[in-house]
Amino acid sequence: MLGFIIQRFLQAVVVMAVMSVIVFCGVYAIGNPIDIVIPPEATQEIREAAIRRLGLDLPLYKQYFIFMGNLLQGDLGRSFVYNVPVLELIGGRLPATLELVLISVISATVLGVSLGVYAGYRPESWISKTIMGVSVLGFSVPSFWVGLILILFFAVNLGWLPAGGRGETVEIWGVAWSFPTLDGLSHIVLPAVNLALFKLAMMIRLARAGTREIMLTDTIKFARAAGISEGTILRRHLLKLISIPILTVFGLELGSTLAFAVVTETIFSWPGVGKLIIDSIGVLDRPVMVAYLILVAFLFVTINFVIDLVFALIDPRVRQGATS
Amino acid sequence: MKTASTPLGRFWAEFRENKVAVVALVVVILMMLLALFAAFVSPQNPYDMANLSLMDSRRPPGFVGSGGYTHLLGTDPQGRDLLSAIFYGLRISIQIGLAAGIVSLSLGTTLGILAAYIGGRVETLIMRAVDLQLSFPAILLALVIVAMLGQGKAQLIGALVAAQYAYFARTAYGAAKAERGKDYIEAALATPMSGRLVVLRHLLPNCTPPLIVVATVQIANSISLEATLSFLGLGLPVTEPSLGMLISNGFPYMMSGRYWISFYPGVALIILIVAINLVGDQIRDQFNPRLRK
Numbered sequence: 268m269l270g271f272i273i274q275r276f277l278q279a280v281v282v283m284a285v286m287s288v289i290v291f292c293g294v295y296a297i298g299n300p301i302d303i304v305i306p307p308e309a310t311q312e313i314r315e316a317a318i319r320r321l322g323l324d325l326p327l328y329k330q331y332f333i334f335m336g337n338l339l340q341g342d343l344g345r346s347f348v349y350n351v352p353v354l355e356l357i358g359g360r361l362p363a364t365l366e367l368v369l370i371s372v373i374s375a376t377v378l379g380v381s382l383g384v385y386a387g388y389r390p391e392s393w394i395s396k397t398i399m400g401v402s403v404l405g406f407s408v409p410s411f412w413v414g415l416i417l418i419l420f421f422a423v424n425l426g427w428l429p430a431g432g433r434g435e436t437v438e439i440w441g442v443a444w445s446f447p448t449l450d451g452l453s454h455i456v457l458p459a460v461n462l463a464l465f466k467l468a469m470m471i472r473l474a475r476a477g478t479r480e481i482m483l484t485d486t487i488k489f490a491r492a493a494g495i496s497e498g499t500i501l502r503r504h505l506l507k508l509i510s511i512p513i514l515t516v517f518g519l520e521l522g523s524t525l526a527f528a529v530v531t532e533t534i535f536s537w538p539g540v541g542k543l544i545i546d547s548i549g550v551l552d553r554p555v556m557v558a559y560l561i562l563v564a565f566l567f568v569t570i571n572f573v574i575d576l577v578f579a580l581i582d583p584r585v586r587q588g589a590t591s
Numbered sequence: 592m593k594t595a596s597t598p599l600g601r602f603w604a605e606f607r608e609n610k611v612a613v614v615a616l617v618v619v620i621l622m623m624l625l626a627l628f629a630a631f632v633s634p635q636n637p638y639d640m641a642n643l644s645l646m647d648s649r650r651p652p653g654f655v656g657s658g659g660y661t662h663l664l665g666t667d668p669q670g671r672d673l674l675s676a677i678f679y680g681l682r683i684s685i686q687i688g689l690a691a692g693i694v695s696l697s698l699g700t701t702l703g704i705l706a707a708y709i710g711g712r713v714e715t716l717i718m719r720a721v722d723l724q725l726s727f728p729a730i731l732l733a734l735v736i737v738a739m740l741g742q743g744k745a746q747l748i749g750a751l752v753a754a755q756y757a758y759f760a761r762t763a764y765g766a767a768k769a770e771r772g773k774d775y776i777e778a779a780l781a782t783p784m785s786g787r788l789v790v791l792r793h794l795l796p797n798c799t800p801p802l803i804v805v806a807t808v809q810i811a812n813s814i815s816l817e818a819t820l821s822f823l824g825l826g827l828p829v830t831e832p833s834l835g836m837l838i839s840n841g842f843p844y845m846m847s848g849r850y851w852i853s854f855y856p857g858v859a860l861i862i863l864i865v866a867i868n869l870v871g872d873q874i875r876d877q878f879n880p881r882l883r884k
Binding site: 533 | 723726728734736738811815818819822842845846854865
C-alpha cells in the first residue's frame with residue numbers, strides 16, 4: 268500500500284511539473300503585456316525600467332525558474348493590472364467560487380442520484396421516461412444559453428430572483444459568504460441551478476445505468492429471497508454498490524465544475540475566480556492567468572490522487588495491479 | 592420491402608426504423624442547406640451596411656421595417672433582420688464545427704492508430720499526453736488557447752482541435768489496439784504488403800465505426816464550445832458573428848425585456864445541437880453489438 272501511495276504521489280508531482288512548464292510557456296506566448304502595463308506616452312527609460320522590474324528582459328527559462336522558485340515559497344507574483352499579490356487576489360475571489368461550485372455539485376449529486384435510482388428501478392414508468400428526457404436536454408443545451416433563459420424567466424419576467432451579484436454576505440473566519448443570509452441565498456439560486464444542470468443530467472444517467480445493472484445481479488436476488496424489504500435493499504445494498512462510480516465522477520466533476528464556473532460567473536456577474544480569469548485574459552494579466560491555471564491543475568491532480576487512494580482502499584485489485 | 596444488400600443500404604434500413612432519428616437527420620440537413628444558401632433565403636444581407644438602418648434597431652418580431660418587409664424574428668441592436676443574421680450565423684457555426692471536427696478527427700485518429708500500431712515508447716508518450724489532456728476540461732483548454740492565439744477563425748479552429756483531438760485519439764487507440772492483436776492483421780503483415788498499406792487498408796477501416804460516433808458528438812460539441820467562447824468574447828471577431836456572438840450581442844438587452852435578440856439565435860443553436868446528438872445516438876446504438884437484435 269505504501270509503495271502504491273509513493274508511486275501515485277511521484278506521478279502527481281511529475282504531472283504538476285509538466286503542467287507548470289506548459290502553462291508558463293503557453294501563457295508567455297500571449298501578446299506583449301508591456302503595452303498594457305505602461306502607458307504609450309512613457310519615455311524609453313521608463314519603459315525599460317518597467318521591463319526590468321517585471322523581469323520581462325530575462326530569457327524564458329530564467330523567468331520560469333524564478334517563477335517556480337517563488338511558487339515553491341508560496342509567492343505567485345503580483346498582478347500587472349491591480350498591482351497586488353496574485354495569491355491575495357485569487358484568495359479573495361475563491362470563496363465565492365467554492366461556495367457556488369460546492370452547492371451546485373452537492374445538490375446535483377443528491378438530486379441526480381435519487382432521480383437516477385428511481386429511473387433505473389422503474390425504467391418503464393412515465394416518470395422515469397420524463398426524467399431521462401430532461402437529462403438529454405441537460406446534456407445538449409449549451410449552459411450559457413440556459414443561464415440567459417433563467418435570467419429572462421425568473422429575474423426579468425417574474426422578478427422573483429436577482430440576476431447578478433452575490434447579495435448580502437456574512438463574514439465567517441474573515442471570509443465573506445453568501446449562503447447564510449436569505450438575500451445571499453436568493454442570489455445563489457440561479458447561478459447554482461445553471462451550473463448544476465449538466466452535472467445533474469450526468470448523475471441521473473450514471474445512477475440509472477448502475478441501478479439497472481445491479482438490480483439484475485445475484486446480490487439483489489438473494490437479498491429478496493432472504494425477505495429483506497425493497498427499501499432496505501435499495502438503501503443498504505444498491506446505494507453501496509453504485510457509490511463507487513458516483514464517487515469518482517463526483518470528484519472529477521468538482522474540478523471540471525470549477526472550470527465551467529467561468530461561464531456561469533460571467534453570465535451572473537458572480538464575483539468569483541472565473542470572472543477574474545476572463546477579465547485577466549482580456550487585459551493579458553499574465554501572472555493572474557498563470558496562477559489560476561496552476562491552481563486548477565493542482566486541484567485536478569490532487570483530486571485524481573485522492574480518488575486513486577480511495578479506490579485502492581475500497582478495491583484491493585487496484586493496489587495489486589499497481590505493484591505487479 | 593426489398594432487403595438492401597450493401598452495408599450502407601442495410602445501415603440505412605435500420606436507421607429508418609427510428610422515426611425520431613430520421614426527423615433529426617432531416618433537421619440537420621435542412622439547417623445545413625439553410626446555412627449553405629443563406630444568401631438566397633435571407634430577406635436581407637445582414638452584413639451590407641447599406642441595407643441597415645438604425646431606425647430599425649431592436650424592433651420586436653413582426654415589425655415591418657424601412658425595407659418594407661416583415662422582420663419575422665425582430666431586429667438586433669444594429670438594425671439587422673434577426674432571421675437573416677441567424678442564417679448567416681448558422682453558416683459560420685457549422686463551418687467552424689465541421690472544420691474543427693474534421694481536423695481533430697484526422698489528427699486524433701492518426702495519433703491513436705500510430706500509438707497502437709508502433710507501440711513501445713511512442714505509444715507511452717502519445718497516450719500519456721492524451722490522458723493528461725483528457726483529465727482537463729475542454730472548455731478550459733480552449734479558453735487558454737484562444738487567449739494565447741488571439742481572435743480569428745483559424746485560431747478558434749486551432750483551439751477547438753487542441754481541446755478535442757484527444758477524444759479521437761483515445762477512441763482510435765482503443766479500437767486499433769483491439770484490432771491489432773487479431774489474426775487478420777498478423778496475416779496481412781506476413782504478406783509482402785507494406786506496413787503502411789496494412790494500416791490504411793485493414794486497420795483503419797475496422798476502426799471507423801466508433802470514430803464516426805465520436806465525430807458526430809464532437810461536431811455538436813465544438814459548435815457548442817465555439818458558441819460559448821464567442822459568448823465570452825473570446826471567439827470570432829465581431830465581423831463574423833456566429834450564433835454565439837449573436838446571443839452575446841443580445842445579452843445586455845435581455846434585462847430590459849428585449850428577449851428576442853438572444854432568444855432566437857439560441858433556439859437555432861439548440862435545435863442544431865440536439866438534432867446532431869439524436870442522429871449520433873442512433874448511429875451509436877446501431878454500432879453497439881450488445882444492443883443488436
